[in-house]
Amino acid sequence: MQNLKGVASGLLLFLLTACFAYAEEGRLMRFPDIHKDEIVFVYAGDLWLVPREGGVARKLTSHPGPELFPKFSPDGNSIAFTGVYDGNPDVYVIPTEGGEPRRLTYHPGARPSSGGVEIDDWVIDWYPDGKSILFRSSRESFPTSKLFHINLEGGFPEALRLPEAGLASFSPDGKRIAYNRKSREFRTWKRYKGGRAQDIWIYDPKTDGIERITDWDGTDNFPMWSGEKIYFTSDRDHKLNIYCYDLTAKNIRKITNHQEYDVKWPSLGPDAIIYENGGYLFVLDLIGEKTKKISVEIPAERILTRPNWEKISNMITDFSLSPSAKRALFCARGEIFTVPEEKGEVRNITQTPTIREIYSAWSPDGKWIAYLSDRTGEYELYIRAQDGTGGEKRITTDGNCYRFHPVWSPDSKKLLYSDKKLRLYYVDIDEREPVLIDKAGVSEIHDYAWSSDSRWVIYSKNNPAYFASIFLYSLDQKKVNQITGDLTDDFSPVFGPEGKYLYFVSARSFYPTFSDFEHSYVYRNTRNIYLITLQADSLSPFAPESDEEEGKEEDKDKEKKGKEEDKKKKDEDEGEEKPKDIQIDLDGIDQRIVGVPINPGNYAGLTAAKDKIFYLSMPAIYEPGSDSKPQNELHMYDVKERKDETILTGINNYDISKDGDKIIYRSGNTYGIIDAKSGKNKVGDGKINTDGMEMKVDPGGEWEQMFNEAWRLERDFFYDPDMHGVDWKMMKRRYGQLLPHVAHRWDLTYLLGELIGELCCSHTYVRGGTMPKTEHVDIGLLGADLEPDRKGGFYRFKKIYKGENWKDDRRAPLTEPGVDVKEGDYLITVNGKEVTYPDNPYAFLEKTVDKQVKIKVNDKPSADGAREVTVKPARSEYMLRYLDWVETRRRMVDEGTDGRVGYIHVPNTSLFGLNEFSRSFFAQARKEGLIIDVRYNGGGMIPDMFIERLERNLMSLWAPREGQIGRTPSVALFGHMVCIINENAGSGGDALPYYFREQGLGPLIGTRTWGGLVGISRRLPLMDGGSVTCPEFAFMNLKGEWDVENHGVDPDIEVDNRPDLVIKGHDPQLEKAIEVIMKKLKEEPKKLPEKPPYPIKK
The missing domain is CATH 2.30.42.10 (PDZ domain)
Structure with a gap:
């Protein structure tokens, strides 16, 4: 027994030694707090504790959901934090010594979930007496978040009277609060100086008095009140550092001087401030105001970085069909798979979990699969055997920007592809020397296809009016010819396999749709399918037909012809016939365009098989939320029979087999292979079993790949090739050195945000990704x-x-x-x-x-x-609270103007905002004035449609015998307007007031807007389903100057909605708007003429 005890002791000693031996110095430690000699921080989504002097950290929590914002209680015995345990962020408390976290809040917040990093129930601080916790939530407030307090024992959270608040810190006696009125701590936008730039304010809850103590035009945030000093972070010297405001002397001193990384998430303890910098922890001693880096060793568990097997059929990014339709080809999570129609195994033909392959294509002869891979650090074109055997063959070596999908030539010898620099290439897979076909001058080239003899390339390209034309390239002559004109929008060209016709989609059917509310119209369903006869002597397949009696000689000729066709078909069945060279007569080709006899619609996805064309009919979607289910219809048009049939409804997209007999479709996450014929097909028929699509995911390798790809995507898509003067390669090195320390997907999200934030630009977002799974427990709300x-x-x-x-x-x-x-x-x-x-x-x-x-x-x-x-x-009260907020202000305007002036709030410039604007505008356009409220406008589309309605002028009146005099235009304001703005109006909410003023519609009242006026047109996907965005175009004024971005739109009349006035029930900005417009109505009245005496015409 004694020997066994000795063995056990030795084993324990060995295990402890091994544990410490594998501890490494921690980095990417987040959200730290300090209390006397102890530090708490977040690492890999969990809470950890470490002595103030550093050393080996101790893990405090291990839930799959992340823990955030830990704060020691004043006595140091408890830690409050925000935990995302049930798919919802809530306030929890845990003993410092460990134990089960105790939940204090149960509210999902008023805002609907957007999948971003907006955190509700955000722990801010403890009350100085240690009996309550201060947290931030949007639960009761449209359109901002407020501060709440909740008792340590739980119960009902109650709001502070402040109408809006971000970060906050109590005075030592708990009687006042230093706070930021605005919050933007998760914004990935460094050196920001727009309307939402933060300052430090002091609030007295007893009197509701406020005092502003900083006025830097950049960032002043994270107030920390210690004695007669308020510490905070500021980017006055380019990087965020800690500064100190002396309440007695009323001056500001710089305390830290970090030059490479920003000071992040500082937190105040009894005698020190702890903060992040470059992923390390630093402690600032408040007595000597000296800072010290803390060396923290974290036992190397890193469980979330371990390779693991995952099913990935829900992460498919593109798909197609093998030539014989026996297998389907998928790209998913950066790998390429082939999946059998029915029998056989699923094959991962690339098996490179840390390298990303995209845009796969199966060669027509069935032998090869082409794809793009970033194996070299740039996307290059590769091919490999379709069964995955053997090595891959690299086709291009000149990658220097993002490339788009390759398309095989019918002879399986060449590939077409395009790139972000607006170029179109083809490359011979044996010669491997790319040939430039064309370079566009307006936008990227995405529509391109081969002729059946592999000697011609057809593609569409936009002109300066953003109308596309069809272009034809001859490989033999190395020459491009434009074959459709500039006055029609022509795209999606494909050759018919017989070599007789070229098909394309064109928006040239003009049938106006009139509005139900105004004398206005739009053009919808303008697209139809057209063909061009390639040979001048070819008849249109839709030429007039005539039934005629056939004589005996004709019968013999017909019988002979039939036998020849049967022999030809037999020869084709026994061996594939080599395609004949296609003759294309360019003279007069634009006069040989013929419409396919189907009704106009919204068509796309055109493909061609023998004597048949396939296309998607896509319904126009205008109602928010109506695009949740696939609604496209797949049609087949038989050219010989002149018959259109619906093959399948409720799909996203499709592909056809080489002979056109089979179709693969996608509907959500369902894929199926069906016969290309009409019938009672439905989604689910021919379903392919994609469950076998699984791979061994290497999180660490993926994270490195995604970091590098995000860096490349910004390099390639950012509107300014000089990257706003930022040394982009140096930024890659700076933040890339933190990559080995990423231990959670949230770490990568943070790191990508820090990287793209260096561009100092709006609309740089990081979204999604594969996070540890937690069950979502919803909370119902009663409104x-x-x-x-x-x-x-x-x-x-x-x-x-x-x-x-x-x-x-x-x-x-x-x-x-x-x-x-x-x-x-x-x-x-x-x-x-x-x-x-x-x-x-x-x-x-x-x-x-x-x-x-x-x-x-x-x-x-x-x-x-x-x-x-x-x-x-x-599920959410957001809409109810929004409607109440709007109705309250509409009543204020109605009462304050005796019903003479209307009120319109524009919540965004997307569909929701367009609908809300229209509902209000049509109903109030005959008022004497309008107050247009753009506060809290979340942006969306460029808002010229709003301005076009607001700037309408009356042209005439129409007097009936009885009733009201009519107007032309029927819906137009004959009166005055003002526009209210604030710092929460951004993007489209910046542009709308800018255009409002430029068009002379009236004054702007309020505070400077957000200042985010660059544009994004797409989210750029990453390997694990996450994405980044990249500003691809920026706003210029008509003087040829960059404007609005990182500044905002200034008001003509500045009015701040001071919290002390809002608490008393005022809306100072709206009250000023009412005052201004009523003065306008009095001093510059606009009156329509009375009906004159009827004319005498006897």
Whole structure:
């Protein structure tokens, strides 16, 4: 027994030694806090503790969901943090010594989830007495987030009166708060100086008084109140460093001087500030104001970096069909797979988990698969055997920018491809010398195809009017010819395999659709399919037909011809006939365009097989949310029979086999192979089993690949080739050295944000990616503000929000027909469970979204006499709170102007904003004036459509015998306008007020806008399903100057919505707008003429 004890002791000593031996110095430690001699931080999504002097860290949590923003309690015994444990961020508390985290909040926030990094229930700090926790949430407020406090023991969170707040810090006595009115800590935009630039303010909760103590035009954030000093971070010297504001002397001193990386996430302890810099932790001693790097060793678990097998059929990025339709070809998560139609195994033919392959294509002879790979650090074109055997063959060696999909020539000897520099190439797979076909001058070339004899290339290219024309390239002559004109929009060209016709889509069918509300029109469904006869002596396949009697000689000729055709078909079956050289007569080719006899529509995805063409009919989508399911229809048009048939509905896209007899389709995550013929086909028929698509994922290798690809994507797509003067290669080295320390996908998201943030540009976002999976537990919401009745012991409905119950996404659970709940009523039970103060009422609403829930309510705080009603809790209250905010201001304008002036809020410049604007504009266009409110506008599209309506002028009047005088235009304001703006209006919300002023529509009132006026046209996908965005174009004014970006649009009349006034129920900006427009109506009245006497014409 003694010997066994010795062995056990030795084994324990060995294990401990091994553990410490594999500890490494930590980097990418995030969100630190300090209390006396102990530090807490986040690493790999978990909480860790380490002594103030450094050393080996101790892990405190290990949940798959990330923990964020840890804060020591004033006594150091507890740590509050935000935990994403049930798919929802909430406030938790855990003992410093370890144990089970205790949940304090149960609210999903008012905002709908966007998949970004916006965190609700964000722990800010502890109250100095240690009895409550301060956190930030959007739960009660459109359109901003507020500060809340919640008791350490849980219960009901209550809001501070501040109408908007970001980061905050209590004064030592707890009587005042230093805070940022705005929050942008997760914005990936360095050196920002737009309207949302942060300053430090002091708020007195007792008097609601505020005082601004910094006024730098860049960033001043992370206030930390220590004694008579408020420390904060600022980018006054380019990089974020710590500064100090002396409350007595009222001056500012710079404390730290980091030159390479920003000071990130500083946090105040009793006698020190801890912060991140370059992924390391630093402690700033407040007595001597000296900073010291802390060396932290983290036991090398790094569980999330371990290679693991994953099914990836839900990550397919492109697909096609093998020539014989026996297999399907997929790209997924950077690998290339072939999957059998029915029998056989799934093959991963590349097996390079740390290298990305994209845009695969199967050669027509079935032997090769072509694809792009970034094996060299740039995308190059490769081919390899279709079964994955043997090595890959590199075809190009000149990669220096992003490239697009390769297309095989029918003889399987050449490949077409295009690139981001607007070039189109072909390359012979044996010679491997790319030949430049054309370089566009307007935009990228994406439509290109081969003739059946592999001697011609057809493609479309935009002209300066963004109308595309069809171009033809001869490999023999090395010459390009434009074959359609500049006055039509022609694209998606393909050759028919017989060599007789060229097919394409063109938007040349003009049938106006008139508005239901105004004398206006748009052109929809302008596209049709056309063909060109390639030989001058060829008849149109749609030439007039005539039934004629055939004589005996004709019968013999017909019989002879039939035998010849049968022999020809037999020869084709026995051995594939070599395609004949195609003759193309260019003279008069534009006069040989013939329309395919189908109705105009919204068509795309044109392909051709023998005597048949296939295309997608895509419905126009205008209603938000209506694009959630695939709606495209796949059609087949038989050219010989002149017959159009629907093959399949409800799909995204498709591909056809070489002979045109089989089709592969995609509908969401469903893929199937079916016969190319009409019938009762439905999604799910011929379903391919993609479950076998799995790969061994190497997270660390993936993260490195994605970092490098994101760097390349910005290099290739950013609108300024000089990258705003930033040394982009140096940035790659600077942030690339942190890559070995990435231990969680959130780390990579952060690192990519830091990298692209160096461009100092708006619209640089990082989204998505493969995160550790956590179950989402939804919380139902009742569409109401609750308040505790501490004496009565229940919760009272303080405010019930009204909705538009005829629309599901705007329904208000407590105002639906038959639901008898009133403001002032008490909530007594939820599904039979009594809800009493201080229980958190939202804890009773888990898993209730859109489900029938029985609640009991009463007009007194008692179960006696309570009435039961059935409600369906909503997922989000965002829309209800938005509608209430707008209606409150509409009433203020109506009452403040005696109904003479209308009010329109424009929430964004996308579909939602366009619809809300139109609903209000059509109804109020005959007012004497309009207040256009662009505050909190989230952007979207370029807003010229809004301005076109607002700037309309009356041209004439039309007087009937009875009734109201009519107008032309029928919907146009004859009156004055003003526009309200603030720092939360951005992108399209910057452009709208800019255009408003430039067109002379009226003054701008409020505060400077966000200042983000560059454009993105696509999200650039990364290997694991995440993405980055890249500004591809930037705003210029008509003087030839860059404008608005990183500054914003200045108001003509500056009015700040001061928190102390908003707390008292004021909206100073709106009140000023009412004052200004009423003055306009008085001093510059606009009156329509009265109806004159009727003419005498006897």
